[in-house]
Amino acid sequence: MTVRPSRYSAVAITLHWLIAVAILSMIPVGWWMSDAITEPGSQALAYRVFQIHKSVGFLILALTVLRIVWRLTHPVPALPGAMKGWEQFAARATHLAFYALMLALPLTGWVYVSTGWAVATDTPLAVASSWFGLFAVPHLPFIEHASEAVRRATAWMAMGAHSKLAWAAIILVAMHVGAALKHQFLDRDGVLSHMIPILPHGEAAHAPAPEPTPAVRWAERLAGVAFVVVIGAAFGLAAKPAPTGQGEAVASAPAAAPAADAPVAPGTAAAWTVDQAASAIVFSGTHTGKAFTGGFEQWEAQIWFDPADLTGSKAVVTVQTGTARTGDATQEGSLSGGEWFDPTTYPTARFEATRFKALGGSRYEAAGTLRIKTTTIPVVLPFTFDEANGTATVAGKLELDRTALNLGMMSDAGGDWVSKAIGVEIKVKAARAG
Structure with missing residues (x-):
């Protein structure tokens, strides 16, 4: 039987707050630069902010993968036994939704930049990606090398999903914070102390809830992941523009094979x-x-x-x-x-x-x-x-x-x-x- 700790590990706590701060700071920045990139007066700053936004997004993706690996290899505190069954289900499903969201947000952003298409102007805009200007981050080749029509459609869907998943993050954060405050000040069961070590344990902290059955676990996983997938897919598809052709650039001609340079004939000078x-x-x-x-x-x-x-x-x-x-x-x-x-x-x-x-x-x-x-x-x-x-x-x-x-x-x-x-x-x- 796995021994459950009374709090999350220091690594888990650090990853939790790093990712949380990064995502919450990225959302308003993303909204600002989406408008500022089309304004001549703020375009230059918006471009530089966009590069930072991409870099932080890749950081979130890497930290999320690390957090998932850590979560799968380290036990976590048990939920209080006083929690109702539906509350336990909602808590676990919300956690899984967060994991799915932390993957989906940067991945849809990666898909978008890989298209080389600017949704704000509905024109091509091939800009490489790098991590804080230190080293290049490759674009997804199966998107980058697709036809112009496919890249344009993919860009609109990816940006639609990306922006609406930001709203999903706000909803989940509000639910998460509200539940944490309820546990801390109403139930007084010490749940919040699991992630904030300076808080004291609650009265019911040592009365763990029974482990859910495999069927319930799968239901929790499906509910959490489905929330993110449905939000992203539905709004991504809804954001795809009608193929009016407006703003589309003329497709470039296929690349010609480079001709061999003629041998260099030397001059008569020195x-x-x-x-x-x-x-x-x-x-x-x-x-x-x-x-x-x-x-x-x-x-x-x-x-x-x-x-x-x-x-x-x-x-x-x-x-x-x-x-x-x-x-x-x-x-x-x-x-x-x-x-x-x-x-x-x-x-x-x-x-x-x-x-x-x-x-x-x-x-x-x-x-x-x-x-x-x-x-x-x-x-x-x-x-x-x-x-x-x-x-x-x-x-x-x-x-x-x-x-x-x-x-x-x-x-x-x-x-x-x-x-x-x-x-x-x-x-x-x-x-x-x-």
């Missing part, structure tokens, strides 16, 4: 060997009104350049787009998405300069092409070139229009989230080869 440790390719812009800066960890350059032989000068730079880093896991995950660099399909970007022009002094201009994924555009890069003792220092800047490069156009064609203008800066240190 060849240079790049010092990768002292060189960098940096990009910058604004995201939700806030400036960001990033760079590529892996790239290589083949350079032939001589101010006295500009016609024989040439440069080819190949960038591993999957190594784009900004220091923010959410931004980095989004850059690796299909709307942006899509490095799984198109692992490299390529800049090739074939025409050089002197602008006076140490200033020059390189004209060529930039290819990202299947889009190639003409590019002119102004730069400075200074050489001393066989070592060259090169610095250049240009501005790219991500619209022309078809980057992020499904989710943010208007530049409401990410600036259309993206600055690129190169810093190269190189030595004459040979």
Whole structure:
């Protein structure tokens, strides 16, 4: 026979209050950001709050799994024997409903963000997920890779269920708190002391209720889980919009296989060997009104350049787009998405300069092409070139229009989230080869 403790364990108590505070704080935040995300004045803050909201949601999911494992492996205090049968049934069913709710709330949120669809604007919005910006959290692949129509419908259902489950949480919390106060101040049976150790045991704390039969246990489980499932499913289905087509984006064409780059024919000018440790390719812009800066960890350059032989000068730079880093896991995950660099399909970007022009002094201009994924555009890069003792220092800047490069156009064609203008800066240190 299992010996029942007089109180919950310290681990169970800690998990209970951590999850409770997290859920109760998330509900008003979720309501606020759902409205604020559509207002220009609060959009930037709402976006950042949304990322925190997702992170706390994943934390709740992890803590809930831990709590369920702990609950299944550790005995809990028995209910007072003075409780009526229906009260015992309701108490156990409510506890099970809480467990189901603590799983359903973050899971429906995970489903929603995996769709890459913004219900507030009824448009695509592919944003990666991360845990407090520290590491990426993958989206659910069976949703993320579904058709646009399926993702849109799923987004509306998931958000409908998610928001109404928040109301279910409020109802359950009100019932739970009301019952706890009744036990503490009317019945005086010490039930509340099970979860708040500083409270004294009640008079009836040592008169445990008999264990329910297996049939009753299954009925309690079904009642608790059914409450959450019915609430979520009913309101999720009711929230699905009619397929009017309004707000839907044009589906993107299937990805084309990346064409192989032509072999690089060397220029006749002097060849240079790049010092990768002292060189960098940096990009910058604004995201939700806030400036960001990033760079590529892996790239290589083949350079032939001589101010006295500009016609024989040439440069080819190949960038591993999957190594784009900004220091923010959410931004980095989004850059690796299909709307942006899509490095799984198109692992490299390529800049090739074939025409050089002197602008006076140490200033020059390189004209060529930039290819990202299947889009190639003409590019002119102004730069400075200074050489001393066989070592060259090169610095250049240009501005790219991500619209022309078809980057992020499904989710943010208007530049409401990410600036259309993206600055690129190169810093190269190189030595004459040979």
